[in-house]
Amino acid sequence: MSGPAFVPEFYEAGALIGVLTTQPLNRMLDYKAPEGGCHLGAFVEVPLGPRKVIGVVWGPGAGNWDIKKVRSAYRVLDAAPMRLEMRDFLRRAADYTLTPMNAMLRLATRAPGLGDPPSMRKIYRRGAGEPSRMTDARGRVLDTLQEYGDLSFTLKELAELAGVTAPVIKGLVEQGCVSEEDSPRDLPFQRMDPSLPSKELTEDQATAAAYLATGVASGNYGTTLLRGVTGSGKTEVYLEAVAAALRAGRQALVLLPEIALTAEFLKRIQERFGTRPAEWHSGATMTERRRIWRMVGHGQAQVVIGARSALFLPYQNLGLIVVDEEHDTSYKQEEGVLYNARDMAVLRASICGAHVVLASATPSLESWANAESGKYKRLELTSRFGPAVMPTMKTIDMRDAKLPSDRWVSEVLKAEVDKRIEAGEQAMLFINRRGYAPITLCRACGHQVGCDDCDARMVEHRFQKRLVCHQCGESKEMPEKCPSCGVEGRMAPVGPGVERLGEEATALWPDARIATLSSDMYGSARALKAEIESIAAGGADIVIGTQLVAKGHNFPNLTLVGVIDADLGLQGSDLRAAERTFQLMRQVAGRAGRAEKPGTAMLQTYQPDHPVIRAILAGDEEGFWRAEAAEREQAGVPPFGRMAGIIVSGPDVAQVFDLANHLARNDAPLRRVGAQVFGPAPAPIARVRGRHRVRMLIKADKSVALQSAISSWLRQVQIKGDVRLAVDIDPQSFY
Ligand code: ADP
Ligand code: ZN
Numbered sequence: 001m002s003g004p005a006f007v008p009e010f011y012e013a014g015a016l017i018g019v020l021t022t023q024p025l026n027r028m029l030d031y032k033a034p035e036g037g038c039h040l041g042a043f044v045e046v047p048l049g050p051r052k053v054i055g056v057v058w059g060p061g062a063g064n065w066d067i068k069k070v071r072s073a074y075r076v077l078d079a080a081p082m083r084l085e086m087r088d089f090l091r092r093a094a095d096y097t098l099t100p101m102n103a104m105l106r107l108a109t110r111a112p113g114l115g116d117p118p119s120m121r122k123i124y125r126r127g128a129g130e131p132s133r134m135t136d137a138r139g140r141v142l143d144t145l146q147e148y149g150d151l152s153f154t155l156k157e158l159a160e161l162a163g164v165t166a167p168v169i170k171g172l173v174e175q176g177c178v179s180e181e182d183s184p185r186d187l188p189f190q191r192m193d194p195s196l197p198s199k200e201l202t203e204d205q206a207t208a209a210a211y212l213a214t215g216v217a218s219g220n221y222g223t224t225l226l227r228g229v230t231g232s233g234k235t236e237v238y239l240e241a242v243a244a245a246l247r248a249g250r251q252a253l254v255l256l257p258e259i260a261l262t263a264e265f266l267k268r269i270q271e272r273f274g275t276r277p278a279e280w281h282s283g284a285t286m287t288e289r290r291r292i293w294r295m296v297g298h299g300q301a302q303v304v305i306g307a308r309s310a311l312f313l314p315y316q317n318l319g320l321i322v323v324d325e326e327h328d329t330s331y332k333q334e335e336g337v338l339y340n341a342r343d344m345a346v347l348r349a350s351i352c353g354a355h356v357v358l359a360s361a362t363p364s365l366e367s368w369a370n371a372e373s374g375k376y377k378r379l380e381l382t383s384r385f386g387p388a389v390m391p392t393m394k395t396i397d398m399r400d401a402k403l404p405s406d407r408w409v410s411e412v413l414k415a416e417v418d419k420r421i422e423a424g425e426q427a428m429l430f431i432n433r434r435g436y437a438p439i440t441l442c443r444a445c446g447h448q449v450g451c452d453d454c455d456a457r458m459v460e461h462r463f464q465k466r467l468v469c470h471q472c473g474e475s476k477e478m479p480e481k482c483p484s485c486g487v488e489g490r491m492a493p494v495g496p497g498v499e500r501l502g503e504e505a506t507a508l509w510p511d512a513r514i515a516t517l518s519s520d521m522y523g524s525a526r527a528l529k530a531e532i533e534s535i536a537a538g539g540a541d542i543v544i545g546t547q548l549v550a551k552g553h554n555f556p557n558l559t560l561v562g563v564i565d566a567d568l569g570l571q572g573s574d575l576r577a578a579e580r581t582f583q584l585m586r587q588v589a590g591r592a593g594r595a596e597k598p599g600t601a602m603l604q605t606y607q608p609d610h611p612v613i614r615a616i617l618a619g620d621e622e623g624f625w626r627a628e629a630a631e632r633e634q635a636g637v638p639p640f641g642r643m644a645g646i647i648v649s650g651p652d653v654a655q656v657f658d659l660a661n662h663l664a665r666n667d668a669p670l671r672r673v674g675a676q677v678f679g680p681a682p683a684p685i686a687r688v689r690g691r692h693r694v695r696m697l698i699k700a701d702k703s704v705a706l707q708s709a710i711s712s713w714l715r716q717v718q719i720k721g722d723v724r725l726a727v728d729i730d731p732q733s734f735y
Helices: 084-097 101-108 136-147 155-162 166-174 203-218 234-247 263-273 286-297 308-312 341-352 365-372 411-422 498-508 525-536 577-589 611-618 621-635 653-665 706-715
Strands: 016-021 029-032 043-048 051-060 120-126 178-184 222-228 251-255 278-280 303-306 318-324 355-360 377-381 392-397 426-430 439-442 459-461 466-468 475-477 491-494 514-517 542-545 558-563 600-605 641-650 676-688 691-701 724-729
Touching: 016 043, 016 101, 029 043, 084 101, 084 341, 084 724, 101 308, 120 136, 120 155, 136 155, 136 166, 136 178, 155 166, 166 178, 203 222, 203 234, 203 355, 203 377, 222 234, 222 365, 234 251, 234 263, 234 318, 234 355, 234 377, 251 308, 263 303, 263 525, 278 286, 303 308, 308 341, 318 341, 341 355, 365 621, 392 611, 411 426, 411 558, 411 600, 498 514, 498 542, 514 525, 558 577, 577 600, 577 611, 577 621, 600 611, 611 621, 641 653, 641 676, 641 706, 653 676, 653 691, 691 706, 706 724
Parallel strands: 222 355, 222 377, 251 303, 251 318, 278 303, 318 355, 392 600, 426 542, 426 558, 514 542, 558 600
Antiparallel strands: 016 029, 016 051, 043 051, 120 178, 439 491, 459 466, 466 475, 641 691, 641 724, 676 691
16 A cells, blocks of 8 residues: 655656657657656656647656657646556556557546646635624625635635625625635645444444445455445445545545436535535536546545546545446446446555445346455345335236237336326336337338448437437438338337337326436436436426436335336347346336335336246346356356457448458467457447447456457557457447
């Protein structure tokens, strides 16, 4: 473990240094250390051709240059040098994911304006004088400042808090009663107080919390799988681990799937520790990102709540990483650097002596297996907190429902929803498909409207009045005439999406308040959060949603969940199809009956005897995991074997296949370690954004050093022109 007192190696001005930049150059560049010298790990600005770019001093320069010809770094940036453990982490993450270091550094510097001097703003605090004449408004300003002690505010904050206009404050400044000062914009976050009271924990919770607190306090690496049904108090428990990190003077990071970053969650943190944490997510402003990045580096942001990229912030002294909903697929980044934040969290923690908590009601098979084998400790919370009990689960056999082809809610489900509405409770209808209809078909010729640039059907989004490609995001107007046969007025939607289900619900329950929740129906994450909060407060009778609603929201009055198509995830050949369906159904069902009233979940299915559907109903999770693990072990697939996906893409299909075939033929470096190559074959979505895509799959034993074998294999070829090759270690998606 490295404490805050580490002093990095120093390079005198003019000494040769090796600098890692964010530019796609797959090597270090040599410079002379700038005026005043620089520390190892320092962030520097260096010339690159005609440009100025940012880099990190990675070590001494390679040295085989005429030193007179080497250019000088311009300056050292005003940021804490990158710590040894962070450089270690980036290097090992790069090795694991087979990513160039430059791309890793880009991930670690995603805060715009890092090189700029901190900008200033005016802040206000209590001054010495007394006003010549006291008014109500002036009194409120002075009382507010009194109440908050030595805190300072921006003009806007103070005006809002005191309920006055800006001129009132300016008037007090003139009289010297309020002082106005310049202060850097990048202010430290307020100290968090771990000694505020926690909720009174149940015996189960207290045991788990004590175990985690001891682990965190030890200062040693360890990973714990915290398993407990939705509502069992996992959050309460890991907040105690956060408290332990704070007591030890260390920082804590809580990773959440983006959408779970709700006001409700932030309020819980604030209640427990007295102030808001730093929030790192895609909605944060540029200024806020830079502030967090800097303050994290100075240890002045003690708790960070964030989406997966928060893992790459420059923590000064990280003692705990919580990965909430650890099974969530959004932890895997599927573009750019292909990494899994859950696995990288474990790597990072093992380097800096931190504890990891993986929390979930339905853990990934990977984490379950790691707990089984003793690599992770496993803690269980077995019951819901308080009076809440797990929902009753039932299936509805759709073979008996005899619905017309444009209806999806069975009579049985409708009757159940009716009952909830009568009782003043909420019901949810779940369908995991965005848009209005997945297929737009010409009834004259059978043509299905596809994307011009991808091998994918376009999905009608009636709300936006357009057809949208879910692969590339391209959209076009709904055609009047068939683009293939030209016949007019015969284009028809086929199949249900969340918007169409909303339409059916409006017809079935004309008097009910219906809220349809789908990520693309709300312009911003904030609008969506507002809608979710309004639903939680009772603003709807029926909630209709995609998997967005399955993630961690608390609707206390919701007592029924109807799953429109429980079979949807079971189609296809994805090795995790069963696992995903199991998790999703359990999560969705977990939305029902979170408070005093018991809940029911009803699954509409055409295959009520499918083993996965039966396992969901039986609630026998251990049984499900054991059976699933046995099957994967038998097949030698993750987590019992290793896999890597290779995706070759380019505008010219022949070129793409040439490269892939050449690689497949020259597989000696892989065979040497016993790894096998499958393919190349056109990817299931064979064209995206105009690029043809070919996939290969590599399989190997768990013990094989697969990354180094793949590197030697790929070193045999030069990738030229427009062709791109991506390596996806531990692939989660196979499209
Ligand atoms: P999970 O994270 O497992 O879904 P939470 O920690 O969110 O569960 O707990 C569910 C609800 O129960 C929350 O509103 C939480 O505040 C409450 N709760 C859990 N444990 C306790 C406790 N020991 N005392 C009071 N409230 C609790
Ligand atoms: Zn497309």
